[in-house]
Amino acid sequence: MPAEFPDFRLGTVLATSFTATLTERRGDPVERIPTPQRLADWLAVSGLAVTSCTTAQLELARELRESIHAAATAAASGEALPEAAVRVINDRSGAGRAAAILTPAGERHWRLNGVEDALGVIAADAIAILAGERDGRLARCASPTCRAAFFDTSQSRTRRWCDMNTCGNRQKKARFHANQRRSGGSG
Numbered sequence: 001m002p003a004e005f006p007d008f009r010l011g012t013v014l015a016t017s018f019t020a021t022l023t024e025r026r027g028d029p030v031e032r033i034p035t036p037q038r039l040a041d042w043l044a045v046s047g048l049a050v051t052s053c054t055t056a057q058l059e060l061a062r063e064l065r066e067s068i069h070a071a072a073t074a075a076a077s078g079e080a081l082p083e084a085a086v087r088v089i090n091d092r093s094g095a096g097r098a099a100a101i102l103t104p105a106g107e108r109h110w111r112l113n114g115v116e117d118a119l120g121v122i123a124a125d126a127i128a129i130l131a132g133e134r135d136g137r138l139a140r141c142a143s144p145t146c147r148a149a150f151f152d153t154s155q156s157r158t159r160r161w162c163d164m165n166t167c168g169n170r171q172k173k174a175r176f177h178a179n180q181r182r183s184g185g186s187g
């Protein structure tokens, strides 16, 4: 039996999907890439499959993840980007040697030789968002135990939660119970 690991919270934006491999940062944090194999699994489901992953590469990945989180959080709050985070993002972007490949079906694939190349793609994605090149808005999740930075591409740009199925749902339930208490429901 394989050990049970927390499932992934996959979003549509690569860089913030990656930062969501650590959730509940303000509550009881859940590490969703606890082992090198889980990082490899995450990369595979994110279109960045690699053949192997070491502990040192997992550490590089987590360093990049926290740097993207720090930079995105600052940007979402209108603050200056932390220098150390910018340096890590640039280092990982510079170290990547991924090649974008156009398939005959008109899809983009990545040709990768290892985890460093995959991290380069993620770093470049973060740079595009932080540089304002993508249509959307960096925001922070309204859940007090989460506060994750996410990229809001909704038409109205008023998305409040990083993930509707988890943070959004929990918040709605909390509000429902609060309303019941106020209206004298026995619960």
Ligand SMILES: [Zn+2]
Pocket: 141, 142, 143, 146, 147, 148, 161, 162, 163, 167
């Ligand atoms: Zn959230």
